[in-house]
Amino acid sequence: MKKIIELKNISKAFDGEGVLNDISLYINDNEFITLLGPSGCGKTTLLRMIGGFEHPDKGDILFLGERINDVPPHKRHVNTVFQKYALFPHLNVFENVAFPLRECKVPKDEINKKVNEILGLVMLGNFAGRSVTSLSGGQQQRVAIARALISHPRVLLLDEPLGALDLKLRKDMQQELKKIQQSTGITFVFVTHDQEEALSMSDTIVVLNEGKIQQIGTPADIYNEPDNAFVADFIGESNIIDGVMLENYKVSFSGHTFECLDKGFAANEPVDVVVRPEDVDIVAPEKGMLSGTVTQVTFMGVHNEIIVDIGGFKWMIQTTDSVNVDEHIGISLDPDAIHIMKKSKYSGMFGDYSSYSNELDELADAGGEE
Amino acid sequence: MNKHKKGGAFLPLAPYSLWSVLFIVVPLIFVAYYAFTDEAFRFTTENITRFFTATSNIQAEDGTMQEVRTYLVIFGRSLKLAVISTFICLLMGYPMAYIMARAKERTQKILVTLIMIPMWMNFLIRTYAWMTILQDTGIINNILGFFGIQPIHIIGTETAVIIGMVYDYFPYMILPIYSIMAKMDTKLLEAARDLGCNSFGVLRRVIFPLSLPGVISGITMVLIPSISTFYISQKLGNGKFFLIGDAIEGQYIANNLHFAAAIAFILMVILLVCMGVVKYFTSKTYGGE
Structure with missing residues (x-):
């Protein structure tokens, strides 16, 4: 299996307080990996580092073998689904999803085609013209996923994306996310504090506590x-x-x-x-x-x-x-x-x-x- | 989300409603009443038509005398100075608000206080201060003279009036823009970067559109008082730039209350229409909110 992302001896402190302590980890291409731990364990910081929003004090981040410590977020082949979705309130569903394509100056008819296709994938085909503020939590979630997937990133980072949904919806979205991951073949790095969620979705789980990796393994390994x-x-x-x-x-x-x-x-x-x-x-x-x-x-x-x-x-x-x-x-x-x-x-x-x-x-x- | 029933909200609002009726609605009715009546309080539109038709002769640049519509010229001049001042305020205020909103919290507080301090001082005193700064023998020319530079003539020019207006109304531009930028969710900016925007792209595609409501209220809050300002032009323009506010004041002092009210009324209607148009276009762009 090909390693898509490697973290080498990563350490990070905020205001003198250690958040990550000598983390080494690799992520395989096409896998669904979950960073699991209680709040304050450093899992979100680790995710933000892969996204390019935080910089390690020590250690290196490699993407397909290349050091990307100093590559800004917009130049990384990595997209993020943010915790509270971070949809643009001044744009409708279509424009939110088309946002990255417009930045790359993709031709108009191609944008139309791609956006409609992906809105279909997340079952929001009829919502293109709707304002994002009028959507339910689950629908906003889907828009955020569509927006992050449309430019075909190599890796999708998901920061507790299901945290704000109710139990029933959360279970449905777990299944759907897993399906999307399998059908697109994109590597998913998922952050959660919910162990059931981690066990049911992941190929690999990384258990973190106090800024240190406690265990890496398949869900069955971790449980048994x-x-x-x-x-x-x-x-x-x-x-x-x-x-x-x-x-x-x-x-x-x-x-x-x-x-x-x-x-x-x-x-x-x-x-x-x-x-x-x-x-x-x-x-x-x-x-x-x-x-x-x-x-x-x-x-x-x-x-x-x-x-x-x-x-x-x-x-x-x-x-x-x-x-x-x-x-x-x-x-x-x-x-x-x-x-x-x-x-x-x-x-x-x-x-x-x-x-x-x-x-x-x-x-x-x-x-x-x- | 939770919509209150109108009836339930009315009672606590009563004192404020009474206040606005007494001090806003009633005076406005009086202005309108005076505008449409003559000395004997009989209905007339003469005051209104006078605004549009009164003429006077002024000397044009080539030395010939020209007959012009007095008040339309004055209004045009007021509008020009106000638009220029507002534009300068926006040009300086927007980047400043952006920088402030991104600064550390402590720095933000200090900057906001610094911007507000001049507002604690009387408007007349501030204008007088600018007179001493801009005079031919004033502070600026003293400093220039110290370095052996020829004195410049500012006082009594349009530039002096604009400087005064920009100085006085600048806080009204920066504060609404700053407050909307400070509230902006930083996650949105991160999302934009994540989705491929460089710093300029984030500014153009996310920060600017989201800050537009602040820009609109900043423009409104600077443009409206600067159109109707009267004191700055007298003091810093040496009375050479008679503005619409000066016209109202002049008519009022000359005891032409009905014509003063008519000018005020027309000004108000024009501003209301402008604001309505602006509001219509912003609510069209931001339909959801």
């Missing part, structure tokens, strides 16, 4: 084999327990020794153990590898989300079984339900559901961005 406690917690729900790797394929935690699929750790090395809530089987107390008391049950529709106190550590388990608060249950774990991570600076910060509350979680999610 998180590198550290931050990634495990940020992508989906995780129980993260202190453990000790006894030998290859044997790990001990919560006073029990489990078989697992991981190897390559030193004997008796302290590790973080990740168990996804949906991978836990509930069994009778006497048959369980571990046992504990249910402290909370929340009905979620498809499943119940229960919190179980096992030796003082609170686990989250998702199950279709019905259990009651104060019930004593046993749990059983298959070897492939257990994922072992090396200790990191995030160890012990995440993955314990002692103070868990659905409401708080939602508040924290919603209040995230800007």
Whole structure:
């Protein structure tokens, strides 16, 4: 695969405060790559650097092998879909989309043809003459995408483009964006703080936190084999327990020794153990590898989300079984339900559901961005 | 977005409505009433026709005497000086507003204050200050003399009047343009660059069209007072450039209230028509807003 963009040892500080710290990353041609992280992790700054709106303090940006640090935005083969679309309010839909073509002095009939074609692609064929201020959020979004695609950039940068849309529309647009990416073959660099969005759309996910890359991988890699406690917690729900790797394929935690699929750790090395809530089987107390008391049950529709106190550590388990608060249950774990991570600076910060509350979680999610 | 019902908004507006009726609408009615009546307050259009038909003899440049329509000539002269002053204000104000809007916030505040400070001083005093600056033995000529340069004659010329007008009305041009530029979403400028515009392209295709409403209100706010100005021309033009404002003042002092009102009324109608035309064209361009 051809590398279209390479970032080499990029660092950036605003007013002495480090935002990006030695980021190295390459982006393949034709791929859908997502920069994922909480607000303030530096993902937007990274995107703006590729677009040419920020300059790295240290490091190089390469485009097809050529250094483009000092190339201004209008000379880069990269276009951006801005967070709040940034449509020109003095121009109608047609003129917004035709904007880049007029700059290149494309002949009139060709502009007409191209604009109508792309408006058809984003399903706004009948909206050409409308004022952009009269459009709904979803429609404005499509205009912004059409405008960014019409001059066939090599790379399209999308800065949280779905953030302002409601859930239903967001799901539809996710599908549509993915379709557009596949049909045009343009490389998409997508920025979001929404892990579900990242998992469902991307070929590759780059997880960022505190200006550093935490993990790069396919959605399945990131979900199944998180590198550290931050990634495990940020992508989906995780129980993260202190453990000790006894030998290859044997790990001990919560006073029990489990078989697992991981190897390559030193004997008796302290590790973080990740168990996804949906991978836990509930069994009778006497048959369980571990046992504990249910402290909370929340009905979620498809499943119940229960919190179980096992030796003082609170686990989250998702199950279709019905259990009651104060019930004593046993749990059983298959070897492939257990994922072992090396200790990191995030160890012990995440993955314990002692103070868990659905409401708080939602508040924290919603209040995230800007 | 949220449209208030008209009835609900009326009550809180009552004091302001009363104010504008008392101090704006009623005086305007009086102006119109005086314009269309004679000394005995009988209806007449004589004052209006006098504006268009009164003649006087002036000396043309080649020395011959010419009969001209007095008030039309005066109005033409006022319009010419006002248009020139407005144009100069725009030419200086637009780039200045642009630079201000892009400056750091602290710098912006300082610049806005600097522009407003002269407005805190009395208009007459400012005009007197310009007299001492522009006089044949004034500050400018003293400085020129110091460097051994021949003195220049400014006071009593059209240039002096224009300088005075530009100085007095400049803030009214720069502030509306600045405020619209400062509010402009920087993301739009980034989007334009992203879509292939160089700096000049961004200015031409995004900043300028979006700042037009500010330019229009700046032009309106400078052109209208400078058309009807009267004091500047007397002091800086040595009374040689009798303007329409001077005409109104002169008739008023001479106690020709009805004719003074007629000139004021005609001026008002002309300005209203101009503003209406401007408004029509801008709302056509900015239909959505």
